[in-house]
Amino acid sequence: MSTSGGVTEADFRALARSSPWLWDTISFTASWTGPHAGGPVRAWIERPNRMRVEDLAGKVLKETDADPRPATTMFTSDSSGWSPVPAPGLAPHSAPVASPPPPTEPRRRSDGLVAERLGYLFDHDAPMYQNYHWVAMLDPRELTDGADLDAVELDERDPDGTSMETVRTVDHHGRSAWEAVLRPTRFYDPRCSCCALLNCAEAAEEYLRPDEPRQVGGYATWFLVRLDVGTGICVSTQELDGPHAGAGHEVRIETVDAPVRARPGR
Known part of the structure; x- marks a missing residue:
């Protein structure tokens, strides 16, 4: 692996884990080609649950204040830590063990980026638009x-x-980004395999039955990916090989941590 500008593979990986802790509000435009192709949009998001998405002419496509990920899991604790299943010796309907609340912060590096995330059960996703590729x-x-x-x-x-x-x-x-060439491994774990950031065979095998057809011509095996340094958002993906070489998405960040613009009349 080669590096440039002092950024390392470990830096890139840490930034990819860090987005939920790097921004509170964001506005951007986004466009897609390939499997997630559609008209370009402009979006305003305020974590954890406010979002407005418009087309470039200003027509509102989606607006929400709904909680995107309501808490539904009871967590119990034993000496080994928090678990979404009952601790050994604790019946499913027994009173939970008295203990402090479950962890809410990941383990961070000295630069503030995330070295290790908590499990998906502790995540609080940004609001979704159309599919989990957005998330x-x-x-x-x-x-x-x-x-x-x-x-x-x-x-x-x-x-x-x-x-x-x-x-x-x-x-x-106009914003600093870290760019890397990525190849999915057999452990690739997309948020949703049918709309993964990397449209690859590894993701397809997870959601397609053995008798369902795969993408004609196969899948890309290499991807050019960019992460915005300030926010951790994936601002660009591009398939480097396969039948849809060049396909991907593009995000142009406009503002970070500025007040979310109110709609006219509000």
Whole structure:
């Protein structure tokens, strides 16, 4: 793997985990080609649950204040830590063990980026527009952390979901971004396999039955990906091979942590 501008693979992976802790409000335009193709949009988001999406002519396509991820899981605790299942010796309907609240913060590096995320059950997604590709674009942890379904120990470190080459610093519409060439591994763990950030065979195998047809001509195996340094958002993906080489998405960030613009009449 080659690097440029002082950024390393570990830096890129940490940034891919960090988006939920790097911004509170955002406005941007986004466009897609390939499997998620559609008209370009402009969006305003305020974490955790406010969002407005418009077409470029100003027509509102979606607006929500709804909680995107209501808490539904009871957590119990034992000496080994928090778990979404009853601790050993605790019946499912027994009173929970008295203990402090479950963790809410990930383990961070000295620079503030995230070294290790809590499990998906602790995540609070940004509001969704159309599909989970949108959510993963705003919180691209799937570009680094994979899932080993054969792991025996619950606290065993998850393997990398991607291998990485050519990490470098680039300019993306006037903002600093880290760019890398990624190849999904067999541990690639997309937020939703039918609308993964990386449209690859590994994701398709997860959601397609053995008798369902695969993409004609196969899938890309290499992807050029950019993360915005200030927010951790995945601002660009591009398939580098396969039948749809060049397909992907593009985000142009306009404002960060500015007040969400009110609609006329409000």
